[in-house]
Every structure is written in structure tokens, then in C-alpha cells.
Amino acid sequence: MSTHNNFDPSRRAFLGATVGGTALSIAGLPSQALARINAPHPHEKLKETTEVFGFCDMCYWGCGLKIRSRNGLAMKIEGNPEHPNNWGVVCAKGNSGIMVAYAPNRLKYPMKRVGERGAGEWKRISWDEALDTVAKELKKIKEKYGPQALAMIGHGTWEKPYHRLAHAFGTPNTTSPVFGLCCGPRGLSNAVVTGRNLTGNETIDLENCKYFLMMGRNITESLHNGETLGWLNGVANGAKVVYFDPRYTITASKADEYYAIRPLTDHAFLLAMIHVVVNEALYDKKFVAEQTVGFEELKQRVQKYTPEWAASITDVPADIIPRIAREMAAKAPSVFVYAPRRLTRSANDLGTGLSITILNTLFGVWDRKGGIFSSIKFEVPEIDLPKFEHAHIAKRIETGGDFDYSGDVPQAHFVDEQGKIQRADGAGVMGRWPLANAQYGLTNEMWKAMAEQKPYPVKMLITAGGNGFLNSTDYKTIRQALMNLDFYVAADVIPNEMNMYADIILPEASYLERYDDLQIGGGKEGYVAVRMPAMKPLHDTRDAWTICKQIADRADLGQYFPHDSIKELIEERLKKAGHSLAEIEKKGILKVPADPKENFRGEQGIPSVFPTPSGKAELVPSILKMMKFDDTLDYVEQVRPDEDEFHFTFARIGFHTHARTQDNIWTAEFMPENLLWIHPDAANKRGIKDGDLVKVTVRDGRSEQIKVKVTLRIRKDTVFMVHGYGHFDKRMTTAYKKGASDSNLASYAQDPRVGSISMGQSLVKVEKV
């Protein structure tokens, strides 16, 4: 029973008799506490620091930072209060960025492989030798196979120059995991229904939303500062939260209602929701009539998806479905059906994404308060560059993971281009993965293309950050791909399993030690932000742009990098936009103010802009119909565990980003190893107790060992572990062999229409070791 002290400023508590007796009797002398209060002790003074601004590289959300330095060394990272991605707050990962700079095991010098590939024998070489070698290999590859034999995989906020280098070289094969391994089906579903982008820094009016229907969106642990803060503000403002997840997360603990839905079945629940919304006419009638097409067809298609049907599949009680639908209708358009951040899980991720977009659209949330708003962009022109061979692919947006379907996309990117070499991963290619975004590509398919050397030889790879092993799921394919290459160049800040295979390691300066290209984004306000160096590079490292320019110069591609430094480039870009570097460095950011008229057109009765073929939101997307892919709207049976098996699930935790922060000593201390969550009943049945070591084995034979957390916070038919552990690179001195790798257990099936990976389809057995 807790003691409940209501606040009373006049109340003054005294030591309890026992405690006081002890404290006062020290040394048998009376207390001098009061005398000491007034004694003039010297108060510690805050040491002076210098400040520069930047944006974070610890995850991909891009929070604005203020970095404090002392003695020329970055000592603390704080949030830039002006930046709309985080409004001055910074998570544990962001705070721990300091330890990226000072990690003893950083990549410090250019290295050349001397032993077998992957054996880990290198020799330190000069920058000149490293860059000459890369340029020479590029030329060799082009002569022997053509430019398309180069692939480039990037994963970080500084990857842009590497994409530019690859595009200048003439290959279409540049990719980032954000589409194929993460958000693809979610971004695509918004694009095909509305023609709009809702993927990277999502434009949800969180503060004003009144009802969050959260489909496994664990927003408190898979967190992005501005988004999480906005959501908490929305909840504090009275929004209702209904949360679905096989696991009781911290988000579940904040929810008004929580349902332990059966893994992979969100789509069934959502279809029943649509069923109720259309049948009970709970949708926004004016919006649907004026701004959408395909309502009648949709209605026909969802007739079979009754709440009772959904209940039998999802374990969600049938009666809550109409109730939730009615509650949402009452609050619409200030409602939001929240997709999971990573929607690469089931046998029909696109269908799941579509049903979420359709529900949001039925509630008329577009451009409405508490719904989805239209962002404002800060216009900063690119520098003038010669034409790229694969121009549509080279047209990448500045930062973040937004998929650019604007203008000629989404149609053009899958239309066969005359005489142009197609992407090796098949993204945007007719007959392969026409729906996949060609700017970001399918990283999983790119690895496969390298492993199988199909449809054509891909013999050279450049990676900028990332870790193919632990951010994909198929170690065998990744290893085969890396071994097949003629040459592999890895640019990174820290060692990891993937760059261990490199022929040349290019050590990148950390994001605290360099300028980078501008960050351009848009929320209710538009902004452009700058990354300034908080300190000189500690080691013999360079920034991505400098490295790429120096390679380009040696490979006769210098015209794509016409400036002497990245600083000069951003100065020119800002000048073109009518601003200057000195101006942006004052606060780290320049903004165009929010404009309610632009952000919330719907509130003024102005129709939304939906750049689809019909110009309206398409409840049955015409693109899918045209490609005969509209069957994705229908429910697909999901894998089911046998009696002795479990669904295998994994997720992020608040203080780790993917598989890239486990070696950071500041974040690592919170969870030295991950644990397998298992329900007490399932554990008892197997004689497993809390803390026991178990072996987790997938149907295909892959297995990992891990300690167990027995908890009621998970379904009986599901096990869970935190993502990113189980590193097997000994150079990662903190993370090496800590916990188990979920990546080595997750499935590598694919969404049949998108080509993105479906990681949630592994079924596992658990036995005590």
C-alpha cells in the first residue's frame, strides 16, 4: 500500500523516529545541519563551452542538435530547440553520439585488405593509395562489365555523396534499406492510394489528434524524438489510444485499450474495420463523395470481412471492432490509424498498408486538424550538375526516408526505358518488382543479385555505413554476395560484420567532425538545417563528400563534384536560395513559418491535392488494378506455428538504433545482452525458468542461443527479442557475442507484390540448453 501525499506546500516532513535517532546520534554529537546550510561552500561553476549546430546521425529521423565542445572536443550533445524534428529534446542514442567520436575501435585510417576476403587482415595505407585504388577499380569494372556492375548501398545521414558518385559513374544500382527492409509497403500504400508521401518524417498532426488506432506502432520504444513527443502531447491533450501488439510494450502501458493481437494478422482486423466503416456509413461522406473514387468497389470487396471473421483470425474480440469504428467516426477527422514504422513482416504487407491508408482516407483525415497535414518545404536548389544516365533514380531527396513519387513517378518509374539498363534488384522494373521504389531500391534483392550474379554481373560494391548482415536476415546470401565481388569498398565510422569483408576501408569522420550537405525537410514549417563540425577529426578520416570528390576526380567524374569542399557546396546552395552559411550557422536552421492554410487546406474547404491518375484518392488504386495487383486488397493466410512452435518477433528499444549502436558504451550499459521474452505457460511447459539459456531454432535450421525473460507481457504463441544484438565481429569490443541475433532468425520471405522482405514469418522452437 503506498503512502499518498497530496501536495501541500506548508507541509514539512520530519525524519521518522527511528531514522532520526540514528542520524542524529552519529559520533554522539548534535547535528549541525542548519549551520552548514549557511556555510559558504564554493559552488561548482559550469565550465565554458563553445557551441555549434548539427543534425543527428544516430538514427535517420534527423533531429537538430546543438553540440557543446570544450578544449576543442565535443563533450555534450543537446537538442536544437528550433528544429521541428525534435524541438530541443534528444534521446539516449543522440546523447551517446559523443562516444562515437571517442570509441577506441573506430576506423581510424584507410586500410587495404591483404589476406583472404573476410579474414580480417589489413594494412594501413595512405589516402592517396586508397583513392587511387578505388578509382582504378572503378575504371576496370566499367571496361570489363559496364557501369551497371557497380552497386552502392548506403545507410546513414551522410550517404548522399556516395549515391551521387555511383549515379555519375552511370549505374542505376544504388540502394538504401529504407524501402526494401523497412518502410516500403507503408510508403507505397500511401503513394498508390493518394499519390502522396507519408513515410519518412510523417506529417501527422499528433498534438491535435483525438484518437490513435495503433497497429504495432510502438512509438515509445521505436522512437523518434519529435514524433514521440508529439504523440505524448496528443495523449496529454486527451487523445484516446487503442494499441495492438502481440507484446505488452511501454506504448501498451500508455494506451487506454490494449489488445494482444495474433502476429501477422493486423490486415484481418483492419479489413473488418473497413467493413464496419463502409457498412455503417461511418466514413466522411462529403470527403468520400468529392475527393475519392472506388468506394462502391471497395464496399463490395470487404463484405466478406466481418468482425466475427476477423475475431477468429486475430484473437481480437469481434464486438470491439464496431465500437472502435464508431468511436473513431465520432472524432473524425482528428483520428489516425498508425501503421507500424517497419512494415516488412507478413505475407501481405502492402495489403496491410493499403487498409491503413484506406481507413485514414475514409475518415477524411487528409489536410485536416488532428489528421494528416501538408508539409511546407524550404526551397533550396541543387547545384547545377551534368545529366545523369539514370536521371529518375538519381533524383533522390535530401535526407530522411521519404519516397519520392512526385511528378512523373509513380508511373514512369516502372515504364520500360528505351535502351536503358534496368536495376539489378528489379525495383521499378516491369516483370520483376514494378511497384518497388527505384530511388531506394530493394536492398534485399540487390544482395541476391550480387550473390547470384543475376540478371547481370554486379562485381563491385561501395557501402556507405550500414551492416548487410545484421540489418538483413539472410547471412548466407550476404556472405555469398560479398565473396562474389571483384572489389568491395566500405566507407564507415565503426567496424562491423559487413565492412570486415572490404578490400578498401575508407574511414569516415564522425558526424561531429565535419560539414555535410544540407538537411532539407518539411513539417508544418519548412526548414533547412546545417551540420557543422564540433571538433577536428581525431584520426586520419575524411568526410563523405571529400572522399567521393577525390575518387570522382581520379575516375574522370570530377564534373559531378565541382566544388573544393562540401562547405563551398552548401554555401553555393544557400546563396542560390537567397541565404548564406553565416546566416544558417547562427541557429543551425532556417525556416519558413507554418501556414495553417497550406498545412490544413481541408479546414478551409479547399480540396486536397492527390496526384494519382484520377486526381482523387483511390480507394481501389488504379495502378494496382492496371497491373492486376489489386488482389493485395484481400486477406492472405499467414503462417501458423505448430503446437510446439512460436511466432518469432523482434523490435527496437528506445536506446538502440537498428544494429548500429550496440557497440556504443553509453547505450550498451542499459542492456548488456538481449533476452528472449516468453510467456510463463509456454516456459513451464518446456521446463524453462527466468534467466535460463535457451536455443531458438527456425524451421530452416538457423539457430541462436539466448537467455530468457519469462513474462506475461507476451502472447503464449509468440517469442520476442530486442533487435540488433548478437554481433559476431570481434572488433566490436563492447557488443561482441552479447545476446542473440534476431537477424539470424527472422525470415527472408518477400512481399509477393512489392519484393520487400517479410521478416515476421519465421516460426521457431525453443528448448533449454
Add this chain to the structure above:
Amino acid sequence: MRSQLYLLASRLFNQPTAEHLAVLQHLMTELLQTTSSEVPWRETLIALKPQLKYEENRETEYSRLFILAFPNTTVQPFGSYWLENDQCLMGRSTLEVKKMMAEHGIEIAEDTGLLPDHIVSELEFMALLASQDNEKALQTQQQLLEQHLALWIPRFIAALRAANPASYYQLAADFLEQLIESEIRSIK
């Protein structure tokens, strides 16, 4: 004399490029001519001398031991790795060394990619100080030796030996150990 010994030690832990080895050979010849037969490291130097020829393998071995090791763990050549609670670089101890250097009007040249408490930097700094004949240089040497080198070099050497190094680095470790031990004795 002490200056040359420290310089030799410093060069032994620099990347064994052909250039560095040429300097080492020169230094070694000079040292062997001038050292008495009683110094503890004489045998070590005699054993090392024939190995001062350039070999690409040795550069690989250097990289394996001190830069990017797999499958063993890197023998970090930074004082702060051994002296700081968090094993991170540019800690308080590094700043102390940096400050000592600044007091003598020197800093690490930018193109070396070295930190002030890299073993090469600290030993070279000792060599410089040992070549100077003044009270301040003597004080700094004592401070650097007692508060830094004596504390971390033995641990560094133990880690180096545990990494099963090639003979060149076994001898380099022996020499460094003999030098530092002798220095500690003479200071006492």
C-alpha cells in the same frame, strides 16, 4: 643517449614502412656503438638489428596488432585506453599529455593522424625532453613517466605479448619494457 633510446622506442611502434625502418637502422647502429655492455637492452637490440629490413608482412602485422585486429583484439596504442575508466580516447589523461606538450611549445602534427597519447607521440615527446638540458624538461619527463607511461605501458606490453606477435614486436615489447623499467628505477 636517453633521447635516442626513446626515439628508437617511438619509431619501433610507428608503422614499419621502408622510410621508418631506414631511420631505425641508422639509430640502431649509433646506439649499439655507444651503449655499454651492461645496459639491460643490449641483447634485445642486437637481436632486433637484423630484422630492420622492410617486409610488407610486418606492416600487416602492425595493422593487426595496433589498428584493426581480427580475430584477436587490437592492442590499443593509446594511453587513455588503458588509463580511462571508459577506455575511450581523448580522455582527461590525453588532455594532460596535450597540455604538457603545449607547455613545451609543441603539438601533434596534423597529417600524422596520431593523438597526443599515442605511444609514438608520448615516446617521441620523451625523446625530445631527454635531449633538453633544463629543469622544466626534467620535471615533465618525470611527470609523463610516473603518471602516464609507467602506468599504462606495462599493461600495453602484456596485451601485446598476449596477441602472439611476430618476433620483431616481441623484441620491441622487450626493449620498451626494459627501457621503461630502467627509467622508473633511475627516477626512484
Add this chain to the structure above:
Amino acid sequence: MTKKYVMLADTTRCINCKACVVACRAEWGTPMGHSRDWVKEVEFVEEGKPQVMLFPGRCQHCDDSPCVEACPSGAAYKREDGVVLLDHDICSGCELCVGACPYEARWLNPETNTISKCTFCQPRVDEGLDPACVQTCVGRALIFGDMNDPDSEVSRLLKEKEWQQLVTDEVSIGPNHYYYTAGQSIPDEVKPKMPERHLAGKTMEIINPIGAIGIAGMALAFLGAGVMKFIGRRNEVSTSENKEEK
């Protein structure tokens, strides 16, 4: 009017992201394995259903601070504004205050051999800044301010919501850290512990190594003369160094 600093933690907004813990580490350079603040995740079952509550914590800067009482050297003190601080020039690292704290907020810093604890970021607050944990808090669950200022955010929030302190019938020493739990009761896991008892003899033994003061001098220290002594000693030190600094 004298300030009275308090920390509020709205547990409904805490997400256990640990940003506060890392920000504190970065600001004060605390050695690995120790921290001045923490977040406790309390899991329990209610009516067969799992529940989670989150409690960010640190020194509670109690009105009646047993640590100050327990400190034999006068290093632990409470400032007028309520902040419980430590004079590192005087602290002998005897650890008597560690056992006296019912919130386990104090620990011996192995790098300085003095006691470390949350200072409500006094050096930052003296410069008009928020404490590091408050500034970084992702959920804006932590709110800091002067509750004697009727216009402060903490004063407003203290009036608006029902806040609780971490106290028990036995240990109720006026903590200046308030928690909002939306009506849920505070779980035992985060409640204060009964402080350890210290035998006088043991105390002597530990205090003696302070140095030249000796037993007689020590008695003086307790009577106030020792404070003068310490001030004298402090005057020899020109600037106060933050010993935990990186």
C-alpha cells in the same frame, strides 16, 4: 523570496528511453558503472494483466536530508534553495552518507574518491539553464523549477495535478521530487529504504583517516569550528574544480 527548487516527474510521459541518464553522464562525466540518475521500470500484474510503471529518479533533495546529517566532514550540505550539494574539497569519501540515503542516490566516485550524486545540475541552474536530464527528456516528463515562484511551471503543475512523493510511514523526510502517476499508487520497488544504522565506533574509524584533524579536531568539526577550518582550507584553492569532469 528564497527559491525552493523541485523536480516533477510525470510518469505518464516517461518512456524509459534513458535519455536523462546519458545526458547526465555526458554533462558530468560520471564513470561507467555509476550514474547520478536512473529510470526504474516496474512490472507487475493486476487482475491477471501485465502492467508497467516508469519512475525516473535521482537525489530527492530532501528537506531533512539524512545524508547531510550523516556527513562527518561537513562536505554534504543543503543550499538555501533546497539543493543538496557536496563540497568536493572537503569530502573524505567515507561513504557514511551513502548508507544514510534511503533513495540510494549517493555513491563513491572511484575516480575522485569523493561522493557523487545528483546536484539538480546546480552549475547549470545557476547559469539559468535547466538540468541536463530535464532539457533532454524526450517525453518532457521531467519538469524543474522554483515552487516558491507562483508563476513557475512547477507551481502551476503542482496545483493542477495530484502529485505524490516517494515516502513511507517510516521514511518521510520531505523529498523535493514529486511524481504524477494518474492516480496509481506508488509501487514498493521505488519507495525509500530504511537507511543503514551506523555505530559510533565504526564512524570514528572511518572518519579518522581524514588526516590531521584527529579525534579532538573532529569534535570541533561537528561543533562548527570545523566549518571555519574548512573554509580556511578552501581559500587555498583558487577555483572550484568539477572533479568529475572529463
